[in-house]
Amino acid sequence: MKRFLKGVLCFLPFVILIVGVNFYADPANVLRTGYERTVAEILAGGENASNLRNMDDRLFMEEYVSLRKEPIGTLVLGSSHSMQITKELTGDENTFCAGMTGADLRDCISAYRLFRENGFTPERVILVVDCWFLCEETQEPRAMTDGYEAFCKENGLMPVQTEAAQFSLKKLTQKWSQAVSLPYFQSSLDYLKKGLQNDRDPVATDSFYTDTDMRRADGTYCYNQELRNVQEDQTHDRAVNYIIATPEFAKNFTTVSANLENQLIAFITSMQEDGVQVALMLPPFHPEYYTYMTQTELYTKILMVEPVVQQIAETCGVRLFGSFDPSKCGLSALDFYDGLHCSDQAMYRFYPENLFDL
Amino acid sequence: MSFQSARFFVFLIVCLFLYYAVPKRWKNLFLLLASWFFYSCAGTAYFVLLVVVSAISYVVADVIGRAKTKAVQTTMLVLGLVMLLGNLCFFKYYDWFGRQLAIAASNLGSAYIPPDYGLAVPLGISFYTFVLSGYLIDVYQRKREPERNFVKLALFASFFPLVSSGPVERSTGLLPQFDRPAPFQYDVFCQGASRILWGFFKKFVVADTLAVVVNRVFLDVTVHTGPYLLLAALFYSYQLYCDFSGYSDIAIGMARLFGFDVIENFRRPFAARSFSDLWRRWHISLTSWFRQYLYFPLGGSRKGTIRTYLNILLIFLVSGIWHGSGLNFAIWGLLNGVYMVLGRASGNRRAVLARRNPLYRWAWLKALCQIGIVYLLFTSCIVFFRAENLTQALWFYSRLATGWTDLFHPMAVLNGLRNMGVGYATGVPVLIGVLRVEWGEWRAEKEGCSMGAWICRRPFAQKMAIYYLLLLALAFWGKLGTSSFIYFQF
Numbered sequence: 148m149k150r151f152l153k154g155v156l157c158f159l160p161f162v163i164l165i166v167g168v169n170f171y172a173d174p175a176n177v178l179r180t181g182y183e184r185t186v187a188e189i190l191a192g193g194e195n196a197s198n199l200r201n202m203d204d205r206l207f208m209e210e211y212v213s214l215r216k217e218p219i220g221t222l223v224l225g226s227s228h229s230m231q232i233t234k235e236l237t238g239d240e241n242t243f244c245a246g247m248t249g250a251d252l253r254d255c256i257s258a259y260r261l262f263r264e265n266g267f268t269p270e271r272v273i274l275v276v277d278c279w280f281l282c283e284e285t286q287e288p289r290a291m292t293d294g295y296e297a298f299c300k301e302n303g304l305m306p307v308q309t310e311a312a313q314f315s316l317k318k319l320t321q322k323w324s325q326a327v328s329l330p331y332f333q334s335s336l337d338y339l340k341k342g343l344q345n346d347r348d349p350v351a352t353d354s355f356y357t358d359t360d361m362r363r364a365d366g367t368y369c370y371n372q373e374l375r376n377v378q379e380d381q382t383h384d385r386a387v388n389y390i391i392a393t394p395e396f397a398k399n400f401t402t403v404s405a406n407l408e409n410q411l412i413a414f415i416t417s418m419q420e421d422g423v424q425v426a427l428m429l430p431p432f433h434p435e436y437y438t439y440m441t442q443t444e445l446y447t448k449i450l451m452v453e454p455v456v457q458q459i460a461e462t463c464g465v466r467l468f469g470s471f472d473p474s475k476c477g478l479s480a481l482d483f484y485d486g487l488h489c490s491d492q493a494m495y496r497f498y499p500e501n502l503f504d505l
Numbered sequence: 506m507s508f509q510s511a512r513f514f515v516f517l518i519v520c521l522f523l524y525y526a527v528p529k530r531w532k533n534l535f536l537l538l539a540s541w542f543f544y545s546c547a548g549t550a551y552f553v554l555l556v557v558v559s560a561i562s563y564v565v566a567d568v569i570g571r572a573k574t575k576a577v578q579t580t581m582l583v584l585g586l587v588m589l590l591g592n593l594c595f596f597k598y599y600d601w602f603g604r605q606l607a608i609a610a611s612n613l614g615s616a617y618i619p620p621d622y623g624l625a626v627p628l629g630i631s632f633y634t635f636v637l638s639g640y641l642i643d644v645y646q647r648k649r650e651p652e653r654n655f656v657k658l659a660l661f662a663s664f665f666p667l668v669s670s671g672p673v674e675r676s677t678g679l680l681p682q683f684d685r686p687a688p689f690q691y692d693v694f695c696q697g698a699s700r701i702l703w704g705f706f707k708k709f710v711v712a713d714t715l716a717v718v719v720n721r722v723f724l725d726v727t728v729h730t731g732p733y734l735l736l737a738a739l740f741y742s743y744q745l746y747c748d749f750s751g752y753s754d755i756a757i758g759m760a761r762l763f764g765f766d767v768i769e770n771f772r773r774p775f776a777a778r779s780f781s782d783l784w785r786r787w788h789i790s791l792t793s794w795f796r797q798y799l800y801f802p803l804g805g806s807r808k809g810t811i812r813t814y815l816n817i818l819l820i821f822l823v824s825g826i827w828h829g830s831g832l833n834f835a836i837w838g839l840l841n842g843v844y845m846v847l848g849r850a851s852g853n854r855r856a857v858l859a860r861r862n863p864l865y866r867w868a869w870l871k872a873l874c875q876i877g878i879v880y881l882l883f884t885s886c887i888v889f890f891r892a893e894n895l896t897q898a899l900w901f902y903s904r905l906a907t908g909w910t911d912l913f914h915p916m917a918v919l920n921g922l923r924n925m926g927v928g929y930a931t932g933v934p935v936l937i938g939v940l941r942v943e944w945g946e947w948r949a950e951k952e953g954c955s956m957g958a959w960i961c962r963r964p965f966a967q968k969m970a971i972y973y974l975l976l977l978a979l980a981f982w983g984k985l986g987t988s989s990f991i992y993f994q995f
Contacts, residue, residue, distance in 0.1 A: 150691050157969060161976050324511040329985050336981070391720050 165332050172335035175201035177325045186349050187211040194351040197361040204247035205291045212265045219243050219267045224255040225275025228430035230368035231491040244366030251287040252280040253295040260294030271424045271503050278452040279396040281407045283307050302413045374484050386435040389486030400449050415463045426466045431473040436486040468499050506546050509985050525689045532686040533656050543665040551627035559659045562637040566644045570651035582645045593634040596626050601830035629668035640676040657683045666759035672770040672790035687764030697761030700957030704754025706975045711938035712747035713984035715740045721926045726901045730908025733921050741891050742884045752990045773946050778875035780848045795820050818842040837889035934982040
């Protein structure tokens, strides 16, 4: 036993190196606290939060809703694909984008109920429906589920993967596992190489665009200059990287779930019963990625989500705009930052005039 | 649970701690429950299937052991093998058969579409199929008695370090070790841990760095020319070796942590100087399984030359088909078989020519030439293995002769390498990694021990230096994010 412990102790310097670098750099802000509150305070104060690093979008929403004072005219729900729908685009000064990275249907339902329960029932909702919304195997592990569980209970629906307690434990262990994580160590080294550790706090600004990542007061996301000013060969490379990496939603997608279809319909209906006007959007993929999807068996079932959402829009009597197919949105490769995200300017090409007759 | 996940690490530590803490008579049961827990994380339905298959194999072997007549024994063996292999074929080939049926029906003017059950290939189905099939055949051939203890047999079929992708153990190898579980021994534990670390280095530093380049090229082979396609193929051969042997090192190392000796799966295959020697060193557990349970029963090399060649071709064809239902896998297998047959047929003639070859005057040059030729032959087959389908493989070969004049233009070469994704970030770790792997395994082979044992035998300072070099390589260059092992899909 002594020999075994002595052996283990020999590796302590390595562990200390990893943990030390991860704690010092912490590029994704997973080991520090209070970051989301700071960003929420800036946005609630009517300013944009630039120099943005990675943050917990769900925690940010909870902090933000407790600080906001003004009513919400148009609420945008969805993943990062929704985060380019600005108040300038909608024409409504009281637009707020409650998009969260990787958000699924459960996130959207929970976010809507969070705002409603805090007195911010919007007049209009734009729900950006991603392909992973309707498959039970592609649900986001980080999703907000409290509001979703309550919604399912009220409507007699079967909730998907809502072991909340297990998730809280998972979140806690995830935090500490990042401290010893080797992939996180590599990100931390990269972060330190760029000298970013001294410049980690969000900065309030009125600028619409900045050099860094930014969350605007209307909740939309402004990517950093390097990502925004993308050349054609770079956007091609980024699309190719997505294809090679095969995102999680593509690896895990099995079939469109009737249960989730029903939940989406029930969600739209319940918003309409709250007096909310609803519109749906399908976010386009990069043309190269979309072409690859149409030619690859892995993605055939994923592309079936589009006609399903079209049917749902018809059933619920709501407007649907956009498409997974970028050509139907009039977009080219240069309208994309990477394989999945179109630019804020590109949104103007397919966002309908008078979506809500404003 | 992937081997590189934090969840698996916690699971392994807890298992080790509890395994050495429980009394001897409970160790096998504990290990079985742990293995079943591990397996059930991949899906409850498939876990139930594993338990049912294990139970049926237990009963079949028991009946074979008790049967008085050969007819009954043979019948039970055939039933058992049909159940096991039928189960494997159903999950692996149902989709392919369904597609062929639909195409045939469409050609006949019918709109028939076979039902889509959304089947995924269960984790480790090949492993436990081969393991249990071998066990039934061993019982039938009286090489061992039927295992009376269901816990041990079920553990043999589902042992968690091996169930994902082997090595394919024999009933005469691993099963008897469950009769005498070893107490904790520091040296054995150290060997296991060292082997695991070595496996991680091979897989996540060397293999996954090579994969960056290979995946980029095979994403669209039509945009790359001959030299770069060849380089990608050469890289892929080594990537596959490091990926699969890395997994094997991790699996064998983990078994060693529990005190078990598991069959080796690789023995420096790229040091082989003949094609047949390569296949004696590559995926040893499976190729020896095919040899023992398929090649020898077919007559092996005892039924004349033509029959021997046919047996060899059949074994490799079956091996190819086992890897996948696509035509490219069948061709991969067949091509390997053809090379084996040609090598065997031309052996004497080649020996005569070798004696007259001026290059072979120097032993080191002879070795280099032979190793290079074998590597190229292996690589020529592996293109079919890597390609998404036969069409892509044929495209690859059609473009292989293009662009060789670019080699005379340094800037064109640099651009070509950049397009492949070869730069300092990939080139340096790959070069150091490959040299490290080959040198390390050569040293271990020279001392007649495994890599884990070789590391443990070093003086303390040298051992710690090796550990830290491997750990720092993993920390700085390891791609531990979401990469999975290539052979998990088979």
